[in-house]
Amino acid sequence: MTFERNGAEPHPSLREKLQQGDFVVTAEIGPPRSASLQALRRKARLLKGCIDAANVTDGQSAIVRVASWAGCVALLQEGVEPIMQLQCRDRNRIGLQSDLLGAAAIGIPNVLLLTGDHPRFGDHPEAKPVFDFDSIHLLWTARTMRDQARLLSGRQLKVAPSWFIGAVENPFAPPLQFRAERLGKKVAAGAQFIQTQFIFDVPIFARFMQRVRDLGLHERCSILAGVGPVKSLRALEHMCRDVPGMYVPEEIIRRMRGVPEDRVSAEGLAICAETIQQVREIPGVSGVHVMAFAWEDAIPEILQQAGIRRGGTVGVH
Amino acid sequence: MPTSTTAPRPFRPAVSARSMMLLHHVLDRRIPVWHAVASGLRKAPLLYGAFTFGERVTKERLFGCRMCGQCELPSTAYACPMTCPKQLRNGPCGGVGMDGSCEVYPGTRCVWLVAYERAEAEGRASDLRRLQRPMDQRKWGQSSWVNYWLGEDEDLWTDDSSELPARR
Numbered sequence: 001m002t003f004e005r006n007g008a009e010p011h012p013s014l015r016e017k018l019q020q021g022d023f024v025v026t027a028e029i030g031p032p033r034s035a036s037l038q039a040l041r042r043k044a045r046l047l048k049g050c051i052d053a054a055n056v057t058d059g060q061s062a063i064v065r066v067a068s069w070a071g072c073v074a075l076l077q078e079g080v081e082p083i084m085q086l087q088c089r090d091r092n093r094i095g096l097q098s099d100l101l102g103a104a105a106i107g108i109p110n111v112l113l114l115t116g117d118h119p120r121f122g123d124h125p126e127a128k129p130v131f132d133f134d135s136i137h138l139l140w141t142a143r144t145m146r147d148q149a150r151l152l153s154g155r156q157l158k159v160a161p162s163w164f165i166g167a168v169e170n171p172f173a174p175p176l177q178f179r180a181e182r183l184g185k186k187v188a189a190g191a192q193f194i195q196t197q198f199i200f201d202v203p204i205f206a207r208f209m210q211r212v213r214d215l216g217l218h219e220r221c222s223i224l225a226g227v228g229p230v231k232s233l234r235a236l237e238h239m240c241r242d243v244p245g246m247y248v249p250e251e252i253i254r255r256m257r258g259v260p261e262d263r264v265s266a267e268g269l270a271i272c273a274e275t276i277q278q279v280r281e282i283p284g285v286s287g288v289h290v291m292a293f294a295w296e297d298a299i300p301e302i303l304q305q306a307g308i309r310r311g312g313t314v315g316v317h
Numbered sequence: 318m319p320t321s322t323t324a325p326r327p328f329r330p331a332v333s334a335r336s337m338m339l340l341h342h343v344l345d346r347r348i349p350v351w352h353a354v355a356s357g358l359r360k361a362p363l364l365y366g367a368f369t370f371g372e373r374v375t376k377e378r379l380f381g382c383r384m385c386g387q388c389e390l391p392s393t394a395y396a397c398p399m400t401c402p403k404q405l406r407n408g409p410c411g412g413v414g415m416d417g418s419c420e421v422y423p424g425t426r427c428v429w430l431v432a433y434e435r436a437e438a439e440g441r442a443s444d445l446r447r448l449q450r451p452m453d454q455r456k457w458g459q460s461s462w463v464n465y466w467l468g469e470d471e472d473l474w475t476d477d478s479s480e481l482p483a484r485r
Binding site: 089093115116117118120121129131132133134135136137140141152168169170172173174175177178181182184185188189197244245247 | 402403404405406407408409410411412413414415417420421427430433434442445446448449450451452454
């Protein structure tokens with residue numbers, strides 16, 4: 001094929017590092033509920049140099065915030081490689097493909113495609129959920145746009161995008177036996193990397209990875225294990241009660257409650273660092289994805305405790 | 318009128334997967350009479366309307382059918398994915414509770430979990446690995462039986478999950 005490709009990619013990019021076999025670190029940055037990106041820029045400067053790329057979430061928990069693409073542009077300007085999240089709740093297939101093209105055109109090298117949280121959980125529960133597509137339809141469409149330079153309609157693109165395409169999976173949601181197969185569907189549809197839901201129960205995740213290896217999926221797709229620190233007992237309760245698909249085992253709850261109040265956040269941080277060390281030992285895990293909602297400042301300390309040393313500078317050159 | 322105006326809610330099928338799998342053999346589109354019936358219905362709007370009404374009433378009772386017009390039931394052990402609040406056609410979302418609850422309706426079992434358990438029990442869990450294509454939103458309210466017999470939903474899903482080829 002002779003079409004051009006577009007999308008500025010930093011070197012070495014997340015894609016290249018994974019191809020080289022580096023153990024990568026990505027982090028989640030929640031964009032602000034504000035007409036200013038100052039808070040996001042501050043977080044980007046804080047994390048630059050200790051992570052390989054950062055996700056900017058897209059209407060996470062169905063709450064209105066700055067659009068993911070806008071946050072990604074700010075990350076590019078700050079020298080942090082962005083991963084644009086895009087979900088199917090708010091847009092039909094026309095909107096999704098337009099946003100995907102927009103992302104490629106402004107140089108966003110990575111996209112993470114997901115179904116999205118139901119509006120019921122958000123600040124506008126009365127909104128109309130779209131769900132014209134599910135995550136697998138969106139992955140398949142993005143891959144077709146990139147590899148065949150065509151839209152879903154069959155129409156040709158003058159310049160094809162060149163994204164590295166990601167997806168998510170939750171190893172802890174029933175039916176557990178089917179989760180690796182579902183990941184297989186995403187890989188077949190076009191996913192090249194996966195970020196998982198928060199891991200608090202390493203043995204369940206290890207069994208999931210066993211199945212992933214049995215299916216050979218780790219050879220076709222890089223698996224980034226999702227981890228995150230719990231800051232307080234209130235945050236722990238919120239996670240257990242309000243966040244869909246979150247599984248926190250009793251042992252973790254006991255451990256968090258068993259320390260004096262002024263040590264709770266340090267304990268949360270330590271648990272996260274230990275989890276990183278444990279998942280790193282599991283064959284087929286290519287990196288970690290750190291989700292520290294409203295506590296991004298803790299990420300450098302967590303990585304240090306986990307013994308992840310960052311070689312060289314990271315970001316856009 | 319499409320039933321797409323009310324919010325979807327997980328529905329537990331009122332009939333066993335096995336009986337429906339057996340019935341599917343009787344209604345197989347490769348049996349020539351069904352193609353003839355469907356062509357006839359297409360040409361007679363009144364009959365088509367009556368037939369579609371019958372399909373709606375029956376399938377609503379049995380599966381919580383919402384008349385999407387492009388029936389996925391044969392590949393989901395006859396649990397209807399259009400009763401999922403996100404109308405996911407490719408399997409359960411990541412929000413299923415540890416007790417199997419739908420994230421939107423706690424206490425109601427996730428319809429994809431029901432599908433998995435039914436398929437597993439029939440030795441057909443591999444059906445769920447098929448990749449389901451995006452829906453044609455214009456087909457709401459149409460008779461999916463007629464669409465099926467006329468071969469118009471032939472490429473709704475792939476044979477297995479090896480690859481999802483480009484459409485046409």
